[in-house]
Amino acid sequence: MAGSVRVTMTVNGAQQSAEVEPRLLLVHFLRETLGLTGTHVGCDTSNCGACTVHLNGEAIKSCTLLAAQADGAEITTIEGMGQEGALHPLQEAFWEHHGLQCGYCTPGMIMASADLLERNPKPNEEEVREALAGNLCRCTGYHNIVKAVLAASEAS
Amino acid sequence: MSATAAEPWVGKPLKRKEDPRLIMGRARYIDDINVTGQLWASFVRSPEAHARIVSIDTAEAAAQPGVHAVYVGNDLDLEAPLPMAWVPPGVEVKNPPHWALAKDEVHHVGDPVALVIGSDRYAVVDAAQLVSVEYEPLPVVVDLEKAYEGGDLVHADLGTNQCHEWSLGGGDLEAGFNAAEVVVERRIVNHRTAGAAIEPRGVLADYRAGSLTLTSSTQVPHFLRLFLALQLGISEDRVRAIAPEVGGGFGSKLQIYGEEIALAWASRKLERPVKWVESRTEGMLATHHGRDQIAYAKIGATRDGKITAYHTKILQDLGAYLMLLTPTIPSLGAFVMSGVYDIPAVQTDIVGVFTNKMPTDAIRGAGRPEATHQIEMMIDQLADELGMDRLELRRKNFMTPESFPHETALGVVYDSGDYPKALDTLLEMADLDAIKAQAPAGKLRGVGYSTYTEICGLAPSRVTGPSGFGLQTGLWESAMVRVHITGAVTVYTGTSPHGQGLETTMAQIVAQRLGVDPQNVEVIHGDTGTGPQGLGTYGSRSTAVGGESVARATAKIVEKARQIVAHQLEASPEDIELIDGKFAVKGSPDKGMTIGEISGAAYIPENLPEGMEPGLEELAFYDPENFVFPFGAHGCVVEVDPDTGNVDVIKYAAVDDCGPAINPKIIDGQVHGGIVHAIGQALFERIHYDEDGQLVTGNFADYALPSAADVPSFDLDRTETPSPVNSLGVKGIGEAGTIAASPCITNAVIDALRPLGVTFINMPLGPQRVWEAIEEAKR
Numbered sequence: 001m002a003g004s005v006r007v008t009m010t011v012n013g014a015q016q017s018a019e020v021e022p023r024l025l026l027v028h029f030l031r032e033t034l035g036l037t038g039t040h041v042g043c044d045t046s047n048c049g050a051c052t053v054h055l056n057g058e059a060i061k062s063c064t065l066l067a068a069q070a071d072g073a074e075i076t077t078i079e080g081m082g083q084e085g086a087l088h089p090l091q092e093a094f095w096e097h098h099g100l101q102c103g104y105c106t107p108g109m110i111m112a113s114a115d116l117l118e119r120n121p122k123p124n125e126e127e128v129r130e131a132l133a134g135n136l137c138r139c140t141g142y143h144n145i146v147k148a149v150l151a152a153s154e155a156s
Numbered sequence: 157m158s159a160t161a162a163e164p165w166v167g168k169p170l171k172r173k174e175d176p177r178l179i180m181g182r183a184r185y186i187d188d189i190n191v192t193g194q195l196w197a198s199f200v201r202s203p204e205a206h207a208r209i210v211s212i213d214t215a216e217a218a219a220q221p222g223v224h225a226v227y228v229g230n231d232l233d234l235e236a237p238l239p240m241a242w243v244p245p246g247v248e249v250k251n252p253p254h255w256a257l258a259k260d261e262v263h264h265v266g267d268p269v270a271l272v273i274g275s276d277r278y279a280v281v282d283a284a285q286l287v288s289v290e291y292e293p294l295p296v297v298v299d300l301e302k303a304y305e306g307g308d309l310v311h312a313d314l315g316t317n318q319c320h321e322w323s324l325g326g327g328d329l330e331a332g333f334n335a336a337e338v339v340v341e342r343r344i345v346n347h348r349t350a351g352a353a354i355e356p357r358g359v360l361a362d363y364r365a366g367s368l369t370l371t372s373s374t375q376v377p378h379f380l381r382l383f384l385a386l387q388l389g390i391s392e393d394r395v396r397a398i399a400p401e402v403g404g405g406f407g408s409k410l411q412i413y414g415e416e417i418a419l420a421w422a423s424r425k426l427e428r429p430v431k432w433v434e435s436r437t438e439g440m441l442a443t444h445h446g447r448d449q450i451a452y453a454k455i456g457a458t459r460d461g462k463i464t465a466y467h468t469k470i471l472q473d474l475g476a477y478l479m480l481l482t483p484t485i486p487s488l489g490a491f492v493m494s495g496v497y498d499i500p501a502v503q504t505d506i507v508g509v510f511t512n513k514m515p516t517d518a519i520r521g522a523g524r525p526e527a528t529h530q531i532e533m534m535i536d537q538l539a540d541e542l543g544m545d546r547l548e549l550r551r552k553n554f555m556t557p558e559s560f561p562h563e564t565a566l567g568v569v570y571d572s573g574d575y576p577k578a579l580d581t582l583l584e585m586a587d588l589d590a591i592k593a594q595a596p597a598g599k600l601r602g603v604g605y606s607t608y609t610e611i612c613g614l615a616p617s618r619v620t621g622p623s624g625f626g627l628q629t630g631l632w633e634s635a636m637v638r639v640h641i642t643g644a645v646t647v648y649t650g651t652s653p654h655g656q657g658l659e660t661t662m663a664q665i666v667a668q669r670l671g672v673d674p675q676n677v678e679v680i681h682g683d684t685g686t687g688p689q690g691l692g693t694y695g696s697r698s699t700a701v702g703g704e705s706v707a708r709a710t711a712k713i714v715e716k717a718r719q720i721v722a723h724q725l726e727a728s729p730e731d732i733e734l735i736d737g738k739f740a741v742k743g744s745p746d747k748g749m750t751i752g753e754i755s756g757a758a759y760i761p762e763n764l765p766e767g768m769e770p771g772l773e774e775l776a777f778y779d780p781e782n783f784v785f786p787f788g789a790h791g792c793v794v795e796v797d798p799d800t801g802n803v804d805v806i807k808y809a810a811v812d813d814c815g816p817a818i819n820p821k822i823i824d825g826q827v828h829g830g831i832v833h834a835i836g837q838a839l840f841e842r843i844h845y846d847e848d849g850q851l852v853t854g855n856f857a858d859y860a861l862p863s864a865a866d867v868p869s870f871d872l873d874r875t876e877t878p879s880p881v882n883s884l885g886v887k888g889i890g891e892a893g894t895i896a897a898s899p900c901i902t903n904a905v906i907d908a909l910r911p912l913g914v915t916f917i918n919m920p921l922g923p924q925r926v927w928e929a930i931e932e933a934k935r
């Protein structure tokens with residue numbers, strides 16, 4: 001191992017610190033070092049968005065960032081969005097409107113949608129579609145994802 | 157009153173039972189599963205499309221810290237090459253050996269040549285780059301039509317690139333074309349695409365103390381167990397295959413992959429668990445592709461629009477090897493080549509052709525999208541030639557609703573259908589011509605239709621099996637239903653869902669029949685170590701075959717329950733029915749027992765009928781009598797920018813009929829996804845190899861999957877024509893949207909371009925191709 005660096009960040013509200021390889025990607029830090037496997041990897045060209053998390057409140061693709069670059073940041077992953085009995089409104093809406101099938105894209109979709117609603121609480125359909133253009137889903141055809149995001153925006 | 161008049165769970169758009177774990181990020185996909193002592197694997201893959209392996213030097217890689225072993229093809233002492241499951245009687249299918257690691261020659265870019273195993277996930281990838289392989293390049297065969305004609309060979313020892321010839325016909329073709337007053341011929345290209353499930357494939361092989369547990373992102377754990385046993389020479393009882401949460405498959409995980417076999421072999425050799433997860437780039441190279449055929453289609457009709465004959469010759473690009481079902485795929489389409497039309501003579505002649513590319517195999521629809529694409533395009537082409545309205549032409553040739561069960565010229569018996577009704581419903585839903593008429597200045601709009609059927613619910617084994625179609629397997633399905641002492645229910649299904657929502661659908665089937673809440677019906681799948689055998693999820697079979705086996709196992713439970721209740725209430729079993737959640741005597745609903753009370757009596761057997769076994773658990777195997785034939789009508793409006801060639805889908809409406817809906821929400825979701833899969837093929841996606849056999853579209857930056865911004869929302873409706881084949885009346889729906897949609901889009905683009913003189917165009921309809929077609933028509 002070519003040396004290692006210490007990274008410290010707040011993940012889902014808890015402070016985390018670890019010695020990691022400088023080349024370790026943030027997504028692998030979350031998944032493998034912290035065991036937060038709800039964040040997924042679907043590509044190697046930062047196109048699919050399965051790895052989307054929030055960094056300091058904004059959606060980013062965690063495969064495009066080194067863990068070291070996120071040193072000091074606040075990270076939220078899908079595991080930090082809601083729990084059984086206290087789901088995030090977007091989680092509720094994806095469930096209610098069948099916005100997922102295999103579920104692999106879903107955590108990334110929810111994180112990207114949460115970012116959109118944060119910036120634009122009442123988006124129209126076209127704005128939802130544009131905002132999710134960086135998140136690929138092979139199962140749903142997007143119809144119910146869009147419906148879920150619009151419903152969540154109505155509900156809030 | 158019906159015998160199952162409890163809460164009508166069947167037909168309800170229930171929220172899915174599988175969703176909580178998925179929306180909370182708590183599901184366990186293959187990449188989320190690790191075991192103590194686990195090593196990591198990385199494959200060294202050929203950068204050459206066709207070459208002889210002169211030498212492989214593994215020394216440097218093997219010397220890297222943390223590397224445990226490096227293996228090449230000849231190290232793997234397997235019992236057999238990778239499997240291919242189709243042996244059609246009387247047809248020679250040339251099947252070149254295909255090993256988990258290539259031995260002497262590589263035949264496509266991405267062909268694996270070595271396997272590096274070590275303790276660190278990243279270090280094995282680095283070490284793999286240090287394996288030095290000397291290749292002697294051989295001639296590369298890429299173009300399908302040239303490969304068919306001869307010249308350079310993919311497998312020199314076969315002496316030809318032609319793998320097999322297979323035909324299916326019925327009726328008098330010569331008479332049909334003689335009777336035709338108009339004949340239209342087209343060359344229809346259905347290009348190569350990727351399944352592109354968003355979850356990459358992955359495998360974790362764990363051989364210990366003489367037994368192998370292999371967890372894989374697969375659609376077919378039961379087949380996988382069988383072939384692992386055969387390939388490694390392990391008794392089947394010592395092999396357990398598990399499909400964990402699987403992130404989509406679309407056919408691309410209906411396969412026995414060399415990586416699964418190689419990892420199992422290495423785990424046994426090293427006595428350590430070994431794991432591998434493909435990168436997307438690796439997956440694009442080495443996860444099977446789909447489609448890739450050229451059809452020379454010919455349709456004949458009278459002047460007044462009665463179709464008299466249809467002939468098609470299909471060249472199927474098989475890629476470099478035959479995988480599990482590679483050569484079978486175009487034949488699946490041949491059974492429904494005449495679509496929804498009553499055509500007296502139909503013939504399909506298929507030639508499978510090898511090229512230096514990744515093998516093709518089943519991708520969503522598997523042969524049926526290709527068949528539907530050509531017949532539905534040919535209908536529009538014929539209508540144009542006849543100067544007849546294309547819907548009128550369709551109606552004129554539809555099989556009539558009264559004619560079902562309808563035996564086609566091919567001898568295939570379509571189970572049920574009402575094609576005019578589906579089309580009428582579509583036309584009532586959306587006025588597509590009005591939308592077309594509102595084209596903004598400078599833009600062209602076109603309307604497209606597709607009226608389709610397909611063949612699914614695989615399958616009656618006597619038809620598809622070794623002495624029939626030639627698949628070396630049965631295609632039944634199984635289910636076990638266990639009512640626990642508390643009245644909670646566990647269902648074990650042999651299907652292996654990976655997004656289709658079967659945990660919910662099957663729970664609804666059972667809940668309806670037992671008078672329980674679907675929330676208390678757990679559906680277990682994807683593990684050969686639990687429950688009965690099964691055959692997996694593909695070919696839109698899981699509800700029509702798997703769901704029916706669940707219904708049948710549940711019926712056996714109900715039968716036993718009635719006997720127990722009758723005994724306890726001193727009534728006759730025939731008089732017991734399910735009323736408001738209780739099995740009660742007809743006419744006196746207050747005297748009855750819930751399934752929980754019945755199972756209590758079954759598991760504490762103090763008072764059971766004489767000779768009855770205790771417990772409440774039943775198994776059913778179901779082999780259908782026939783396939784099922786879903787159908788429907790799709791229509792869309794596209795908008796073309798003639799200056800750029802860009803195509804936008806601005807309206808898409810669809811009516812699909814898969815029999816009585818069990819969960820309408822899930823059915824609609826399947827249709828949405830299916831349509832976008834086909835829009836992807838029609839407009840964006842293309843697996844493209846250059847003339848040297850290099851994969852040009854080998855990652856998600858270059859392979860353009862449609863995004864949310866590329867597609868519209870959909871207007872859906874259903875008609876419900878029950879199938880007489882199974883007791884649920886259901887037909888498959890997983891592939892229907894994909895089967896219907898590509899000709900709908902293509903026909904719409906042609907409709908838009910007709911004013912410019914473009915009368916025919918092949919997919920994919922990216923801006924460049926559309927623009928070129930416009931320019932060509934100007935000349």
Ligand code: FES
Binds near residue numbers: 040045
């Ligand atoms: S893994 Fe695909 S964008 Fe990050």
Ligand code: FES
Binds near residue numbers: 136137
């Ligand atoms: S739900 Fe499967 S990829 Fe989106």
